[in-house]
């Protein structure tokens with residue numbers, strides 16, 4: 001059928017409106033992107049360029065992504081078994097040996113069960129030196145093997161993310177002095193919702209550092225806040241690691257790559273859930289401030305500089321507590 005000029009005009013108008021509506025329909029953006037680690041280093045130039053572009057978008061538009069082909073499946077499964085063994089094969093009295101003793105603790109444990117938090121949590125400093133309870137035997141080696149693999153991935157992601165920011169590969173590694181980076185793993189045990197005091201596993205927060213890597217034994221619980229303001233549940237396919245941007249990459253990039261806001265909700269958890277979040281940080285003596293390349297007239301510095309250690313201790317916390325101080329580091333807006 002022949003189209004009259006008026007009809008074609010109407011069709012064009014409808015198509016344009018549809019496209020505009022789609023641009024504002026952000027529901028399609030509520031799926032956490034997946035990055036294939038191996039493709040970031042592909043020998044095929046186009047494949048590498050495409051996956052780096054995808055990584056840059058994930059960092060800028062989501063602040064998090066699912067990583068595949070980073071650490072071997074056997075190693076991830078071994079670590080999850082090691083964490084489960086720690087909580088199952090020791091009793092609470094043995095675990096409470098790691099209750100806070102002093103600010104320089106390298107292993108620390110607590111159990112919290114109230115309206116604001118429901119979890120048992122063991123924090124261990126894992127880099128530059130690796131600390132882990134010696135009991136049970138299966139725990140230290142299995143978690144250690146995963147962390148070794150994850151440290152390689154950290155260095156690889158530092159290269160890839162530097163490239164997405166338009167810098168040379170070694171940029172982040174040098175800026176954050178990752179050779180002596182301060183990493184803390186937090187091992188979590190959340191009760192089933194029936195046994196919790198309220199529905200909050202862990203309240204809304206961001207984490208300090210370069211980025212956080214997370215593995216979990218069951219899906220459901222961890223949620224991230226999308227840049228469009230929706231809470232998205234982290235559903236990790238098997239052998240996938242969740243990666244979320246940390247506060248100090250937000251500070252270094254002056255807000256270009258934002259720290260991911262997340263929380264743990266126990267609403268639908270019928271079974272207990274274990275997770276391990278590793279906060280990969282700069283070295284404690286690194287002064288982290290917005291880099292000159294991210295500052296210009298329309299982007300004045302949004303954060304003040306501070307060493308990683310000072311920022312971890314800013315609100316009276318110890319470095320092993322790895323608490324965020326992003327809000328306190330913000331420079332007030334001047335008009």
Ligand SMILES: O=C(O)CCC(=O)C(=O)O
Nearest residue numbers: 186188207222264275277
């Ligand atoms: O257990 C989780 O899913 C998240 C843990 C977390 O956010 C943290 O330990 O900082």
Ligand SMILES: [Fe+2]
Nearest residue numbers: 206207262277
């Ligand atoms: Fe966190």
